[in-house]
Amino acid sequence: DAKTTQPPSMDCAEGRAANLPCNHSTISGNEYVYWYRQIHSQGPQYIIHGLKNNETNEMASLIITEDRKSSTLILPHATLRDTAVYYCIVRVYSGAGSYQLTFGKGTKLSVIP
Amino acid sequence: NAGVTQTPKFQVLKTGQSMTLQCAQDMNHEYMSWYRQDPGMGLRLIHYSVGAGITDQGEVPNGYNVSRSTTEDFPLRLLSAAPSQTSVYFCASRSTGGSEKLFFGSGTQLSVL
Numbered sequence: 323d324a325k326t327t328q329p330p331s332m333d334c335a336e337g338r339a340a341n342l343p344c345n346h347s348t349i350s351g352n353e354y355v356y357w358y359r360q361i362h363s364q365g366p367q368y369i370i371h372g373l374k375n376n377e378t379n380e381m382a383s384l385i386i387t388e389d390r391k392s393s394t395l396i397l398p399h400a401t402l403r404d405t406a407v408y409y410c411i412v413r414v415y416s417g418a419g420s421y422q423l424t425f426g427k428g429t430k431l432s433v434i435p
Numbered sequence: 436n437a438g439v440t441q442t443p444k445f446q447v448l449k450t451g452q453s454m455t456l457q458c459a460q461d462m463n464h465e466y467m468s469w470y471r472q473d474p475g476m477g478l479r480l481i482h483y484s485v486g487a488g489i490t491d492q493g494e495v496p497n498g499y500n501v502s503r504s505t506t507e508d509f510p511l512r513l514l515s516a517a518p519s520q521t522s523v524y525f526c527a528s529r530s531t532g533g534s535e536k537l538f539f540g541s542g543t544q545l546s547v548l
Contacts, residue, residue: 358537365439365525365539366478409477422493423537425470425477 326410331430334404340397342429344410347391354413355386356423357395359406366409366425369395400433407431437461441526441540448516448547456511456543458526464538465531467509471495471522472542478525484509485531516547 327345334340346355356371370377370384372393377384383396397404409428413421442457460467468483470493480493484503498520500512509528513520523544527537 363523363542363544365527365541366537367539368536371536422468422480422483424480424494427475427477 326412326426328408328410328426328429330427331432333432333434334397334400336402336433336435337399340400340404340431340433342395342397342408342410342431343392344394345392346410346412349390349412351390353415355384355390355393356411356413357382357384358409358411358423358425359404360409360428361403361406369408400431402433402435405431405433439526439528439538439540441524441543443543444541445544446546448513448545450517450547452516452547453512453514454516456513456524456526456545458509458511458540459507460509460526460528460538461507462528462530462538463506464528465506467503467526467528468493468537469499469501469509469511470525470527471520472525473522481511481524513545518547521545521547 354373357369358366360366369381372384386393407428407430409425411423439460465486469481470478472478479495481499482501484490487503487506490501523542525542526540529537
C-alpha cells in the first residue's frame with residue numbers, strides 16, 4: 323500500500339497562501355491522491371483529488387510532481403476558518419472493484435491572525 | 436437534503452452493554468462505511484458496504500457488527516462494549532462511480548466506562 327508522509331503541524335498567516343506538502347514515494351501509477359480536512363471534531367470534508375495533472379477547484383489547488391512521489395495542497399488565501407487537520411491520502415484498492423481511503427495523522431494547520 | 440445523519444451524538448455505556456449506532460444517508464449512495472477516531476489519531480476503517488446485503492471488514496472490525504438491509508441505512512452494533520471502544524465514530528457514504536468523494540456524518544462520541 324502506498325503510504326503518505328506529512329508534517330505534523332504548520333502555521334500560516336491569515337491571507338497568505340498555505341502550502342501543505344505530502345510525500346507518497348511508493349505510489350503506483352494508477353493510484354489517486356486525495357485531500358480531506360477535519361475542522362475541530364467535525365467529520366472530514368473532501369477538498370480535492372488528482373492522478374497526474376494539477377487540479378484546481380473552488381477550495382484549493384493540488385500540485386503533483388511529475389514523478390508523482392509528492393504533492394502539495396495550496397490554499398491560496400488562508401482564513402481562520404481554514405484551521406484544521408489536513409489529510410493526504412492515496413487511494414488503496416481493496417479488491418472486488420472496491421477502493422478504500424486510509425487516513426493517517428495528517429497535518430494540523432493553524433492560521434494565525 | 437440532510438446528507439449523512441448519525442445518531443446519537445453522544446453516548447455513555449457501561450462495560451458489557453450493547454448498543455447500535457445509527458447512520459442514514461439520503462443521497463442514494465451505494466457505498467457506506469464506519470470509521471473510528473481516537474485522540475490524536477487518524478480515522479481507522481471498521482466496516483464498509485458496497486450495497487444492500489453486502490458488507491466487509493475494514494482495518495479494525497473486532498467487536499463490531501454491521502448489516503445493510505437498505506441502501507439508506509448502515510447501523511453499527513457493539514454487542515458487548517469494552518473501554519477500548521471509547522472513541523468518536525464517523526459514518527461516511529459515497530457513490531460508486533469511481534470517485535472517492537466521501538461524505539461524512541457529524542460523528543458519535545462514545546464513552547465506555
